[in-house]
Amino acid sequence: MTKIRTAFVLAASLALSGVAFAQAKVVPAQSQITFAIKEMGVPVEGKFGQWTADIAFDPKKPEAGKVAFTIATSSASFGSPETDAEVPKATWFNVAKFPNATFASTSIKAKGAGKFDVAGKLTVKGTSKDIVVPIALAQAGANTTATGTFSIKRNEFHIGEGEWTDTSQLADDVAVKFKIVMTGVAPL
Amino acid sequence: MNQPASRYSGTAIALHWVMALAILGNFCLGLYMTDLGMSMLRLKLYNYHKWTGATILTLAALRLLWRLTHRPPAELPAPKWQHTAASVTHWALYALFFAVPLMGWAYSSAAGFPIVVFGVIPLPDFVPKNHDLAEALKPLHGDLAWVLFGLVCLHLAAVGKHMVIDRDGLIRRMLPGRA
Numbered sequence: 540m541t542k543i544r545t546a547f548v549l550a551a552s553l554a555l556s557g558v559a560f561a562q563a564k565v566v567p568a569q570s571q572i573t574f575a576i577k578e579m580g581v582p583v584e585g586k587f588g589q590w591t592a593d594i595a596f597d598p599k600k601p602e603a604g605k606v607a608f609t610i611a612t613s614s615a616s617f618g619s620p621e622t623d624a625e626v627p628k629a630t631w632f633n634v635a636k637f638p639n640a641t642f643a644s645t646s647i648k649a650k651g652a653g654k655f656d657v658a659g660k661l662t663v664k665g666t667s668k669d670i671v672v673p674i675a676l677a678q679a680g681a682n683t684t685a686t687g688t689f690s691i692k693r694n695e696f697h698i699g700e701g702e703w704t705d706t707s708q709l710a711d712d713v714a715v716k717f718k719i720v721m722t723g724v725a726p727l
Numbered sequence: 728m729n730q731p732a733s734r735y736s737g738t739a740i741a742l743h744w745v746m747a748l749a750i751l752g753n754f755c756l757g758l759y760m761t762d763l764g765m766s767m768l769r770l771k772l773y774n775y776h777k778w779t780g781a782t783i784l785t786l787a788a789l790r791l792l793w794r795l796t797h798r799p800p801a802e803l804p805a806p807k808w809q810h811t812a813a814s815v816t817h818w819a820l821y822a823l824f825f826a827v828p829l830m831g832w833a834y835s836s837a838a839g840f841p842i843v844v845f846g847v848i849p850l851p852d853f854v855p856k857n858h859d860l861a862e863a864l865k866p867l868h869g870d871l872a873w874v875l876f877g878l879v880c881l882h883l884a885a886v887g888k889h890m891v892i893d894r895d896g897l898i899r900r901m902l903p904g905r906a
Binding site for chain 2: 580625
């Protein structure tokens with residue numbers, strides 16, 4: 540009896556989730572997540588080359604939407620061999636111990652005119668912080684493009700340990716910029 | 728001022744010695760910093776190296792303008808081939824005053840680390856950020872610096888020859904503070 544009930548509940552919830560959350564498909568070739576930091580006044584940019592996203596989002600029912608990102612920390616690159624050799628080390632992302640950085644939304648609020656505030660938990664290097672990511676959606680044909688920028692303090696996530704916690708030379712602020720192109724999102 | 732044509736002008740002498748110090752210092756700094764492991768010091772020195780390089784490039788432009796608009800002192804008697812050799816060496820030095828910093832600037836841009844002189848004056852990137860281009864330019868900047876170093880040695884050897892063998896007082900043409 541309990542088995543049947545469990546099966547029923549499972550099937551119902553699966554069916555419900557299928558209805559409520561149409562899964563969007565990311566177009567990786569057109570999407571990117573980059574980050575920028577200042578070092579002695581010099582703007583330096585890098586990107587995450589490898590990440591996956593679970594996006595279930597209906598612009599008409601944003602509060603029911605869910606967004607989750609998993610980013611491979613080993614794919615962080617400034618495009619220069621000298622710095623890329625450093626990024627995986629314990630001082631920076633400690634890739635061996637923390638291979639992924641994640642973001643999981645907790646609530647999505649419509650701000651009007653295709654803009655939304657995605658609140659959620661960002662976890663990097665074992666530290667979680669609640670952040671709000673403002674996004675702007677634009678639709679063209681079958682594609683929906685989400686763009687946005689948010690800022691984090693690297694020291695809050697212990698990115699750059701030892702002498703690097705000093706922010707006089709390498710800034711604390713890291714601007715994360717993204718452009719996610721998806722298919723399968725309902726019209727705005 | 729009793730023999731104006733026998734010496735370089737005060738401006739030319741000042742530019743010569745300031746650039747000599749800056750180039751020698753930045754050459755040594757370049758050799759030292761590239762051997763350092765990643766650290767705040769390494770990044771700091773790279774920035775100082777770039778700031779000095781940008782300063783040298785600016786001084787090189789001023790110096791070239793000054794040289795083209797002011798006559799150098801009359802040449803001392805010497806075989807024609809020596810005059811030719813001196814002239815070729817001097818113009819090659821001038822060429823490298825530009826080529827070495829410009830190549831470093833291009834490498835820095837290609838590597839994705841734009842130059843912000845003294846942390847406040849951003850220089851434009853005249854080449855795009857490109858990994859392969861950066862790897863190609865990196866050794867060229869160093870190679871050209873070594874060519875410049877070689878020419879400086881040749882220049883100093885010639886000065887030594889004039890001091891020890893010719894004893895013709897050539898160096899006084901470029902020594903400061905004997906007005």
